[in-house]
Amino acid sequence: MLIQIECVTTQNDLSEQHQELGYLLSDALQVSFKEMKGVSVETRVGYTQTVLVEADIVVYFLVDNEAYLNDVILDSSKKNYKLLLHDIPNNQQPDALKGLQSYYLSKFETRINKKVTLELPIQEGYRIYFWLLISDLALDIYEYQIDKVDYQRSVFLGETSDDLRMERLLLKRDLKAYGYQVYPTVDYGQNTNDISTQQYQDLSKSTVAIHLAGGRDGTDSDNEVFSVQEWEEKVTEEYVGDHQETFKKLIWVPPAIRFESDKRKFYVEKLLKNIDEHELSLTFRTDLEKFKSIIHSELRDLRQENSYDDVDDMYKRKVYIMNDIVDKTKANGLASKLNTMGFGVLKLDTGQGAKLMRRQHQRHLQLCNSTIVYVDNAPIEWIKAKLQDNLRASGLGRKEPLKVKAIVCSSFSMVTEITDLLEHNPLYQSVGVFADDDVMISDDLISFLSTL
Secondary structure (H helix, E strand, O other), rough: EEEEEEEEEEOOOHHHHHHHHHHHHHHHHHHHHHHOOOOOOOEEEOOOOOOOOOEEEEEEOOOOOOOOOOOOOOOOOOOOEEEEEEOOHHHOHHHHHHEEEEEEEEEEOOOOEEEEEEOOOOOOHHHHHHHHHHHHHHHHHHHHHHOOOOOOOOEEEOOOOOHHHHHEEEHHHHHOOOOEEEOOOOOOOOHHHHHHHHHHHHHHHHEEEEEEEEOOOOOOOOOOEEEEEHHHHHHHHHHHHHHOOOOOOOEOOOOOOOOOHHHHHHHHHHHHHOOHHHOOOEEEOOOHHHHHHHHHHHHHHHHOOOOOOOHHHOOOOOEEEEEHHHHHHHHHHHHHHHHHHEEEOOOOOOOHHHHHHHHHHHHHHOOOOOEEEOOOOHHHHHHHHHHHHHHHHHHHHOOOOEEEEEEEEEOHHHHHHHHHOOOOOHHHOEEEEEEEEOOEEEEHHHHHHHOO
């Protein structure tokens, strides 16, 4: 498969820096296909707006942050995609590209209070978002061109403001891992009439609608009151009003928000209270992993499946404690303390051979409500492997993501070390890190486990 990355600029010539970014994207796509799917792809970079006859996929890379006055000629025989280096508004893009789904290289970084995008050298804090976005694009291309996925279920995932783009990517990947087609698959644009028409079509094909509400104002629409993201929420609310028995609208608000304006703050406050134009919304202000669990619970209900009826009673409300063999004694101490407090504890049985232990490990991950990785003398690589097992648990047939994931350390110094290890990886932001007291369990850990 040949993927052409076509750099599009408003200037007469493409700058050397933008050419380098094009080649960086080319290399990144090759790496993503190889690492995720074991597939080798060929990529070529162009900047003459001439589509190669032999190309199967064309990715248009818009490099400028100003209006594009010249149009682009699309080859309708090929699948086309659109990458944006900056947030160029839809109405300022080449006409032929306006309808293509946008993959945004830029995001607003609330930690430093400014927008970041792809540049050389790649900023350390930006790398995770970059690879997440490229893998998202690669997966979409793979499913269309190679795997030919025919989804039987669909979910609407609304566009979000630039401060929650990483969270939207993580939700999209989670939903697709569970076999859901995610809409929209095109850009609606900024005209509210067009948004309403296209969104109603996508909602009619979906099981549930999900929106993310951050602190940024969002993309301007042709309506003076509502941004594009707010208008999408408004359209969904109207749709739910007509389909209350069969359709739900879920909204996620992050626990901590930095508001761009008082207008946006007022809007989110109304969301949280479910008043005015949000009366039919189900709004949740929680961490992302808990919101994933809520989504999957709603999706199960809508599919009229029982929650845990087919699971043995002994597995309900259980905590699975994982420990290296060198930490067995101290981990057993924690298990005993949890047992006395009414928590059911799952642990691996010893002396049954590696194959049976692996099978039991997978079974515990599939059916438990929470996991605790216990750390005393266990090596760092072992810890990372167990965290990876937590992330892969959804691929073992779980009916919902793991609600609670914790690391319990034997000392406060180790808590600091493990926290430093996890804090730069967004995949582990919902993992709690706690110290194990020789006498009692910390209040923080009990509070963390109280959601079970």
